[in-house]
């Protein structure tokens with residue numbers, strides 16, 4: 001089936017006992033055993049069944065299956081947040097004394113997890129510019145257990161050639177994990193390019209409506225089995241209701257992404273022409289250094305835009321304080337257009353030097369383009385830019 005059909009039907013069937021078309025929400029902590037031996041058999045793994053929602057739950061499993069299908073993966077596991085998914089992947093693969101090689105431009109929360117939390121567990125993260133294949137190769141050493149990239153990357157929309165990273169991963173016999181949050185499987189499917197693990201903040205385009213936090217990891221069945229063994233004891237499970245809201249959000253992923261992409265390209269073009277704007281970062285623009293690679297590995301360019309405002313941070317603040325329709329808020333992938341300043345907000349865990357090394361200038365503003373009418377978003381940005 002086409003992905004437009006899979007987002008609606010994939011993995012889902014009417015409920016066997018009632019015929020309900022929408023899947024039931026198994027909003028329960030625990031599941032009653034038939035008798036004591038049944039409970040013991042489930043715990044020993046001698047029989048399949050449900051025990052406790054931290055361990056497994058039918059609504060959450062349905063979501064995992066659906067996202068795995070959309071990503072062309074064998075299996076998936078859903079978590080309470082995107083960061084929980086990333087943390088669980090790391091600790092499933094990397095031990096104390098070993099390291100991860102990561103691209104330097106990643107979501108700020110992932111960066112602080114990598115920079116501050118993992119070293120306390122004895123896990124080092126080596127940051128490189130993974131768009132330079134030689135640098136990625138050179139960073140790998142005897143202790144490396146995982147390669148990690150985001151593409152398009154948060155917040156600069158840097159594009160990394162996934163196929164080239166797969167070559168490096170294969171040559172060094174390491175798994176490659178791609179955070180596919182910005183693209184979604186509607187626009188980009190890393191597993192089909194040879195990637196081993198894909199992670200998402202389901203909080204974003206999957207949920208789509210800005211009302212839940214969730215995360216997911218997909219990959220080969222044996223890897224997901226290992227991941228589940230650790231995850232059930234770490235305990236970052238999503239609530240069944242939130243899993244259901246993501247299932248509902250996924251049904252409109254394709255139509256939403258089409259509108260996000262359409263609006264974003266037009267707004268990127270509008271901003272590129274504006275005299276208060278120094279530079280626009282959008283992979284759909286020919287001027288973007290990753291445009292050709294994005295064309296190769298994505299079917300369209302997504303709903304996220306970055307831009308440098310002339311006049312630096314103060315000008316950026318004036319702009320953000322002047323918008324009326326756009327919401328001054330972090331997060332992304334919502335129906336609402338959101339605007340934020342990564343340097344002081346999502347990416348405030350980066351030092352000033354680290355921000356500059358990743359090309360995040362003081363006046364860099366990030367936009368998550370929503371589903372409002374294009375002209376209304378443009379008008380709002382126009383009036384706010386006029387205030388600078």
Ligand SMILES: Cc1ncc(COP(=O)(O)O)c(C=O)c1O
Pocket residue numbers: 081082083084107109110150154179181182200201202203213214215331
């Ligand atoms: C690319 C990316 N990955 C991961 C995350 C973390 O996801 P969550 O906020 O659901 O933990 C985010 C959050 O903004 C993100 O933008």
